Amino acid sequence: MTDLLRTTLGAAAIAGLAATSLSAQETVVWWDFLGGGDGVRMKQLIEDFNAAHQSEIAVDATTLEWGVPFYTKVQTSVAVGEAPDIMTYHASRIPLAVDQNLLSEITPEDWATMGLGQGDYAEATWDAVSVDGKQYAVPLDTHPIVLYYNKDLLAAAGRLNDDGTPMGMDSREGFTQTLQALKDSGVTFPLGSVTADGTFMFRTIYSLVGQQDGELMTDGEFLAGDNAEKLTNALGVLAEWTEAGLQSTYTDYPATVALFTSGEAAMMINGVWEVPTMVDLEKDGKLFSWGAVELPVIFDHASTYADSHAFAIPNGNDMSPEKRAAVLEVMGWISQNSLFWATAGHIPAYGPVTQSDEYAKMEPNATYSSLTSNMIFDPKTPLAGVAGPIYDVMSTYFVPTLNGEMDPAEAVEEIKAELNDL
Structure with missing residues (x-):
């Protein structure tokens, strides 16, 4: 070769x-x-x-x-x-x-x-x-959603624990006291929430329903049994915070983040996906000392929508x-x-x-x-899920209720009728 x-x-x-x-x-x-x-x-x-x-x-x-x-x-x-x-x-x-x-x-x-x-x-x-x-x-x-908080403002209001977490996280009364103490100390908005977007607020509201062992859907029926009452309870506490000036009103998503990062809101309920925003601002020296924890227990036990x-x-x-x-x-x-x-x-x-x-x-x-260990997901139905019809129906009534323009019980009655019509 x-x-x-x-x-x-x-x-x-x-x-x-x-x-x-x-x-x-x-x-x-x-x-x-x-x-x-x-x-x-x-x-x-x-x-x-x-x-x-x-x-x-x-x-x-x-x-x-x-x-x-x-x-x-x-x-x-x-x-x-x-x-x-x-x-x-x-x-x-x-x-x-x-x-x-x-x-x-x-x-x-x-x-x-x-x-x-x-x-x-x-x-x-x-x-x-x-x-x-x-x-x-x-x-x-x-x-999931979590509670972001400004450690400096909480400390100034006397509502920061020794471990650096907010006081009053274990009860409705305790958390409301923390919100009121922040307001009394001169904070513009103790809590920033995306109250102009009912689709986003579904996350918070559904978490509070879960804290009462409530269900949105049971055997194919929406808000069966006492679940309508539990949804009314959830909307009621948020509406009370609005009426007392403890929560931001008609605030869209970007404005909610801006209120918190500027220090005008001492706490904010938002998704964990905003953590990088806080990390980057802190790294650049443009943010206060902050933290994020599981939502407060307003009703019976911890529960968070995810x-x-x-x-x-x-x-x-x-x-x-x-x-x-x-x-x-x-x-x-x-x-x-x-x-x-x-x-x-x-x-x-x-x-x-x-x-x-x-x-x-x-x-x-x-x-x-x-x-x-405490999270709850959407009910298993083709009507649920991101951008699904359940969100559309509920958000229509969430926004006026959260902003003090509609009675929670009346809103739930309308929601239940429309959901079951689906």
């Missing part, structure tokens, strides 16, 4: 190996709805995944508009056979998606392949992505076993490496991450993560 032939054959062999390697790489088409700080962090996680799986799996990611536009596009894409291989999904939207036959079941074999299982998740989180005993998504996080970002696989794709294996690797790897996702304020759903020493050092995350 001549040297030229050896060289030619060697080059051909190398080219063949390269072709085999390239053909073995699976490209996973990804859709998400993650903007802002969430989007930045998820893009970094995807970059990290791709770097760790070079020549094996490549995630090709696209970010779409949050809310109704995203879910409408998913529905259309499944119908025409052009869905992505993996997508982010809200746990609250899963009953509707299953009803529309949009999601592929995550089977017990899939969970075993990912190295994940029910024992890795809080019971409520696992249940939130299941319908009729089948799992339809892999939870990435829980993103939703989950999750990973789902759309129906309708003719997915090869190799492609599905790649998709499962993406979901499993990001779940097991979700500590960085916690820097967005979210509580990682994968238990070993939140039980790690690294997570225990993350504040205020580690402080409020205890609420995972």
